[in-house]
Amino acid sequence: MVTNLHALVTAFTQATSEIPIVAIAGRSIWEGPGRSLARPGGNLTGVSINAGNEITGKRLEILKETIPSLTKVAYLASARAAWEHDAGLSARQAGSHLGMSVNGVFPAEFNETQIRHTFAAMTQQQFEAVVIDEGGGFLAQRVLIVELAEKYRLPVCYPYRDYVDLGGLMAHAPDLGELAQRLADNVHQILNGAKPGDIPVFQPTRFQLVVNLKAAKSLGLTISQSISARADEIIE
Numbered sequence: 001m002v003t004n005l006h007a008l009v010t011a012f013t014q015a016t017s018e019i020p021i022v023a024i025a026g027r028s029i030w031e032g033p034g035r036s037l038a039r040p041g042g043n044l045t046g047v048s049i050n051a052g053n054e055i056t057g058k059r060l061e062i063l064k065e066t067i068p069s070l071t072k073v074a075y076l077a078s079a080r081a082a083w084e085h086d087a088g089l090s091a092r093q094a095g096s097h098l099g100m101s102v103n104g105v106f107p108a109e110f111n112e113t114q115i116r117h118t119f120a121a122m123t124q125q126q127f128e129a130v131v132i133d134e135g136g137g138f139l140a141q142r143v144l145i146v147e148l149a150e151k152y153r154l155p156v157c158y159p160y161r162d163y164v165d166l167g168g169l170m171a172h173a174p175d176l177g178e179l180a181q182r183l184a185d186n187v188h189q190i191l192n193g194a195k196p197g198d199i200p201v202f203q204p205t206r207f208q209l210v211v212n213l214k215a216a217k218s219l220g221l222t223i224s225q226s227i228s229a230r231a232d233e234i235i236e
Contacts, residue, residue: 002183005136006078013044020196022046022186024179026078026134037201045186045199047179049134050159053087055207057094059131059157059172062209064098065227066170066216067129067155074105074127076118078135087133103127110137112144119148127154134159142166155219161210164235169215174204208232 002022003009009023023029023046035041037048056075064070075091077083083091083104095102105122107114122130130149132138138145139160146168149156158164158171182202189199209227212235216223228234 002187017043019043020190022183024049024183026050037203039197040201041197043196045196046201047182048201048203053090056087056091056131060094060098060102062170062172063129063155063157064100065224066221070128071100072126072128073100073102074122074130075102076130076132077104077106078133078137080106110141115141115144116148119152122154123152129155131157132159150218153219155221161208164210164212167215168212169219170211173208173210175206175208178206179204
């Protein structure tokens with residue numbers, strides 16, 4: 001079985017301990033009781049959608065370089081627990097190092113009403129920019145999120161290029177082709193007799209910086225030569 005999304009992976013692992021499950025999911029899936037990235041255990045293996053908490057710091061650095069005056073950033077998180085532990089701590093430390101405050105924001109649900117409410121609230125609280133975590137709930141609402149970021153004139157650094165293709169400002173994103181290849185490799189190993197729980201979870205090693213110049217112009221931002229030079233792709 002090949003699947004994604006945190007909720008689906010959790011449901012399938014609870015439903016069966018025999019059918020091999022190859023998943024693409026967040027780090028918290030792989031770090032439960034008796035699990036680790038090196039040895040996920042049981043009938044589960046796959047790919048982590050991020051490479052650790054330092055990735056949020058990198059996205060904050062890119063935003064700060066794009067907007068040097070930045071002082072207050074929202075971290076749009078899929079779960080309060082992640083913000084209150086390692087992911088949030090890393091984001092706050094990175095923000096402090098960059099001279100800005102980073103505050104967690106958590107939609108009550110991943111539906112249109114709550115996403116709209118969340119963006120309106122971030123604007124009222126005078127956040128100057130946003131980073132979004134890799135949660136599938138946000139990705140499912142990517143069209144709406146990009147629309148609201150434009151409406152409220154909020155610069156956002158996204159975790160996937162899908163948002164930027166839809167008109168979002170920028171993404172520091174894993175190479176999804178690399179992750180898909182690793183999923184296929186896992187399936188191949190299992191079909192050849194390997195136990196899923198013995199196959200280490202892969203973390204992305206290549207990230208792409210994708211920048212949308214049209215979105216930048218709409219927000220009144222000038223993309224620096226440094227960002228342009230580092231970008232893997234510029235969308236005009």
